[in-house]
Amino acid sequence: MTLELTLQGGDVLRPGGLERGSEIALADGQVADAPAGRIVDLSGYLVLPGIVDVHGDGFERHLAPRRGAMKQMAEGVVAAEAELAANGITTAVLAQFYSWEGGLRSPEFAAQVFEAIKAVRSSVVTDLLPQLRFEIHMLEDYAGLARKVADWQVPYVVFNDHLPHDRLAAGKKPPRLTGQALKAGRNPEVHWQMLKDMHARREEAAGRLEALCAELAALGVRLGSHDDQTAEGRAVWRARGARISEFPETLEAAEAARAAGDPVILGSPNVVRGGSHKGNASAVELIAMGLCDALASDYHYPSPRRAALMLERSGLLDLEGAWRLVSHGPAQLLGLDDRGTLEAGKRADILVLDKATQRVAATIAGGRVSYMAGEVAGRFLA
Structure with a gap:
């Protein structure tokens, strides 16, 4: 099952550079071009391809x-x-x-x-x-x-x-x-x-x-x-x-x-x-x-x-x-x-990185969670 979410407040790495406090949406296994599903607060995290x-x-x-x-x-x-x-x-x-x-x-x-x-x-x-x-x-x-x-x-x-x-x-x-x-x-x-x-x-x-x-x-x-x-x-x-x-x-x-x-x-x-x-x-x-x-x-x-x-x-x-x-x-x-990039229509392949520790907090491949640990899990499950 793929996620339908809007990840909000994190620093998102787009093809044009890092967008601080931005948002990115996921739907049908892809990066969506509009908000989708419920909102997950990712302030304090980097959102990378x-x-x-x-x-x-x-x-x-x-x-x-x-x-x-x-x-x-x-x-x-x-x-x-x-x-x-x-x-x-x-x-x-x-x-x-x-x-x-x-x-x-x-x-x-x-x-x-x-x-x-x-x-x-x-x-x-x-x-x-x-x-x-x-x-x-x-x-x-x-x-x-x-x-x-x-x-x-x-x-x-x-x-x-x-x-x-x-x-x-x-x-x-x-x-x-x-x-x-x-x-x-x-x-x-x-x-x-x-x-x-x-x-x-x-x-x-x-x-x-x-x-x-x-x-x-x-x-x-x-x-x-x-x-x-x-x-x-x-x-x-x-x-x-x-x-x-x-x-x-x-x-x-x-x-x-x-x-x-x-x-x-x-x-x-x-x-x-x-x-x-x-x-x-x-x-x-x-x-x-x-x-x-x-x-x-x-x-x-x-x-x-x-x-x-x-x-x-x-x-x-x-x-x-x-x-x-x-x-x-x-x-x-x-x-x-x-x-390879976080653009609308591309596969929702996302790495969520803790800005403070630079450790992997979550990995999403094709819109499905493959790894999640620590404090960030509470934000997704809330």
């Missing part, structure tokens, strides 16, 4: 809290959705590996995750969108991948390459090979040989990617590359149809994406931490240079909210510009024109 998280893998801890504890996958997705809602996220891209690395990144685990998302999507409030992260050297999986993507209802595929090519080219075993092999359920020597075989066939993978990308694009799937390092590499992916650049590792790659009109996604934990945990390009510096279209949660769901507010407090962006990176920007990148 719901967060659109364009890439997050923080859900894994709910699906497999311990190795082997994966019996109730759908229940894990429901638990993850609760965490998303508690952090103001109204649309969430759940990024799942499909990789030779095994374990929680294995094709078998991916199949379970995508089936679980399908099973619960219609029964939860947050809009859950699956993303498949495909390791490009899995040559035996190319032929059936598009069919699986269609069956799993995956609208977004990103390509990864986690092979340690430099070490493999030098004939050196990568660090932690034994642990990685055991995690994947393989004999370490078998795992080592598999890595060498995939590295040896890397040119074959490059030659087959164009056809795979075309097959996925024909299904209407959005395509992206991950961890771009060079302008040349970004151009190669763009030519294949992978227009989205996720987490470029260098200024060069981010500039190349922007020059070609390709959207750039950066990690909000990079902003919150004040830099990349891997020593890559600083997200704050790239944002200051205008090289960011969306901030993603990556591995930490509280970070989009915190990152946007930090950017506003620092003076680097005003609140509208900072919040755009976690709402309207990612919505546009995903082709979701019905959300």
Whole structure:
């Protein structure tokens, strides 16, 4: 059941800026153009567009809290959705590996995750969108991948390459090979040989990617590359149809994406931490240079909210510009024109934030409550 309410007295973030002591109405799951229903006093609160998280893998801890504890996958997705809602996220891209690395990144685990998302999507409030992260050297999986993507209802595929090519080219075993092999359920020597075989066939993978990308694009799937390092590499992916650049590792790659009109996604934990945990390009510096279209949660769901507010407090962006990176920007990148801003006719995706503590007080997705806690609940229920 969707709410029919007029939220009054809060500071509402509209496309033109922050309207203090304003009001916003909800009806039929949308932002209404006139007052509707009863009035709820939200003085002392910020009313913001719901967060659109364009890439997050923080859900894994709910699906497999311990190795082997994966019996109730759908229940894990429901638990993850609760965490998303508690952090103001109204649309969430759940990024799942499909990789030779095994374990929680294995094709078998991916199949379970995508089936679980399908099973619960219609029964939860947050809009859950699956993303498949495909390791490009899995040559035996190319032929059936598009069919699986269609069956799993995956609208977004990103390509990864986690092979340690430099070490493999030098004939050196990568660090932690034994642990990685055991995690994947393989004999370490078998795992080592598999890595060498995939590295040896890397040119074959490059030659087959164009056809795979075309097959996925024909299904209407959005395509992206991950961890771009060079302008040349970004151009190669763009030519294949992978227009989205996720987490470029260098200024060069981010500039190349922007020059070609390709959207750039950066990690909000990079902003919150004040830099990349891997020593890559600083997200704050790239944002200051205008090289960011969306901030993603990556591995930490509280970070989009915190990152946007930090950017506003620092003076680097005003609140509208900072919040755009976690709402309207990612919505546009995903082709979701019905959300991301608080305008009449758009989805009623709303985050109510306590002005004093900057904590999430309530989350409304599509006009339905997905999270509410504390003093604000009394105002809605009064």
